[in-house]
Amino acid sequence: MITCSKLTVNFGNGEGIRNITTQFYEGDFTLLLGPTGCGKSTLMRVMYMDILPSKGYISIRNWDSRKISKRQILKLRQGIGIIFQDFRLIENLNVFENVALPLIMTGHSRKAIHERVSVILDEVGLLETWRQKAGSLSGGEKQRVAIARAIVKKPFLILADEPTGNLDPEAANTVFELLKKINALGTSVIMATHNYTLIEDTDYRRIYMENGSLVDL
Amino acid sequence: MRLSFILKQTFINLWTARLPALVAVFTIGISLSIVIGMGLLGYKAFTSFDLFQDKFEIEVFLYPNLNRDEITHIQNKLADIHQIKMINYISKEEAARIFKEEFGEDIHDILDENPLPPSFNIKLYKQMTHPDIVENVAKRISEFQGVEDVKYHKEILILIEKYIRLITLVGIGVILALIIAMNILIRNTIKLSVYARRKQIAILQQLGAGGLFIRLPYILEGILEGALGGAFAGFLLHLSFQVINFSVQYIFDVSLAFSPLIYTVSIITGALMGMFSSSRAAKSFMYLFARDDY
Structure with missing residues (x-):
């Protein structure tokens, strides 16, 4: 599903990623591991084409970084659910509106949006809080809203960049369980983390990074 | 749903700034x-000026002793001048x-006798009423045999030409300066709105929102500010017309009519x-801003 070939991103200050060649498979749950600053987030940004490679290429399904247009990047992002450590919710919108955003921007009908968002909010256990402003929620709740927003558009891939980084262990566990459940339903998940306790009992594929490169262990 | 979201964002932007x-x-x-x-x-x-151009005439006075053939000859020569639109003979x-x-x-x-000479009243095409052109035409006619004198309001023509040029230049200058000022002003308020919502814009971009979906609330904000400014301009003009009419009613027997169309024009x-x-x-x-934060 995702092919990285000699993928290099050079920020000019020594940071970035270097010569990454690997593949990510459809339906897999892949863990991207490594210390802070090792390039996990950069690799994820390349996956949703927020940054284009300086050298090498990445291809995701039919989209290839060497010939992708701005319009195609939007299409790609509409097929990917992105979850960030800092949630990135729109704080002046309520829970429902935040989750509905991807559907609103792609022009779904009011009825379809209400039906889909209600189901998703129920799945993440936030149906009761739909009226609350995103800014008033706890960290765990915010992350569950972010997950709901990521899956509401039925993406083929979830990119979760340190989704438990700002959460207490209990909330982190809830979020990880949700991601496992999403993956079990067939959606590919790539999760960057350095929370080794959280993932110690899982047998998901692990990719290690250090200083911008993949590490063979 | 998309429209109501965009409208809601527009009003949030307006309220925030x-x-x-x-x-x-x-x-x-x-x-x-x-x-x-x-x-x-x-x-x-x-x-x-248009009205003046329409009414503008050159009077060509002939010698009183000319016979019918000589007058016809002059009339034919006048008809050959391509700047002339209409010739009217006055016996x-x-x-x-x-x-x-x-x-x-x-x-x-x-x-006891009629000393008034026969003459031609000549009207020129509107675009041919520039003082230089009129002077040339008048000079050419005055050289015709049988023409005693050629008269027209040269001073008024020059004066009007001069003022029209001045009004046009000053008007265009002031209008351009104000349009640039308004553009800068609207641009600055939008800049503030975009800056205040830069994180939101970055989030929408990451979610795959199209440029127009993100920009529309700001465009609508600009349209609303412009339209409200236009309505205020209409009100100010209405007020000015009333003040001017009130001030001059004791001096002149004229009044400026305010057309409601001015409101429509200024709002649009x-x-x-x-x-x-x-x-x-x-x-x-x-x-510019959205990339700085995330």
Whole structure:
């Protein structure tokens, strides 16, 4: 599903990623591991084409970084659910509106949006809080809203960049369980983390990074 | 749902930056009222000049002793001048009749004879009433055999030409300066709005929102500010007309008629200016600010 070939991103200050060649498979749950600053987030940004490679290429399904247009990047992002450590919710919108955003921007009908968002909010256990402003929620709740927003558009891939980084262990566990459940339903998940306790009992594929490169262990 | 979301965002943006928005509306109103006021003045000046051009005539006085053939010959030569639109022959008798009409007395009763010469009244094409062209035509006609004198209001023509040029230059200058000022003003309020919402814009971009979906609330904000400014400009012009009419009613027997169309024109002009300025500003600042934060 995702092919990285000699993928290099050079920020000019020594940071970035270097010569990454690997593949990510459809339906897999892949863990991207490594210390802070090792390039996990950069690799994820390349996956949703927020940054284009300086050298090498990445291809995701039919989209290839060497010939992708701005319009195609939007299409790609509409097929990917992105979850960030800092949630990135729109704080002046309520829970429902935040989750509905991807559907609103792609022009779904009011009825379809209400039906889909209600189901998703129920799945993440936030149906009761739909009226609350995103800014008033706890960290765990915010992350569950972010997950709901990521899956509401039925993406083929979830990119979760340190989704438990700002959460207490209990909330982190809830979020990880949700991601496992999403993956079990067939959606590919790539999760960057350095929370080794959280993932110690899982047998998901692990990719290690250090200083911008993949590490063979 | 998409429309209601965009409208909601527009009003949130306006409310968040309400003070700069209010300042923009007032300043747009004042600037636009000056622009439209000058436009109206210019229009009035041009229509007056147009009317003058329409009525402008050259009088060609002939020697009294010319016979019919000689007069026809002069008329044919006048018809050959391509700047001339209309030639009207006024015989001695016709001239006496006009004299009686204008002064109420018969020329024969005053002088026992009719000293008024036969003449041609000539009208030129509108675009041929420039003082230099008129002077050339008059000079050419005065050289015709049988023509005693050629008269026209040369001084008025030169004066009007001079003022029209001045009004046009000053008007265009002031209007351009104010349009640039309004553009900068709207651009700045949009810049503030975009800056205040830079994180939201970055989030929408990451979610795959199209440029227009992100920009539309800011464009609508600009349109609203422009339209409100336009309505305020209409109100200021309405007020100015009333003040002017009240001030001059004791001096002149004239009054300026305020057409409700001025409200429509100023609202539409303001909205169009708002749309133009805000769409450009939203586009440029959206990419400038949104990338800084995430």
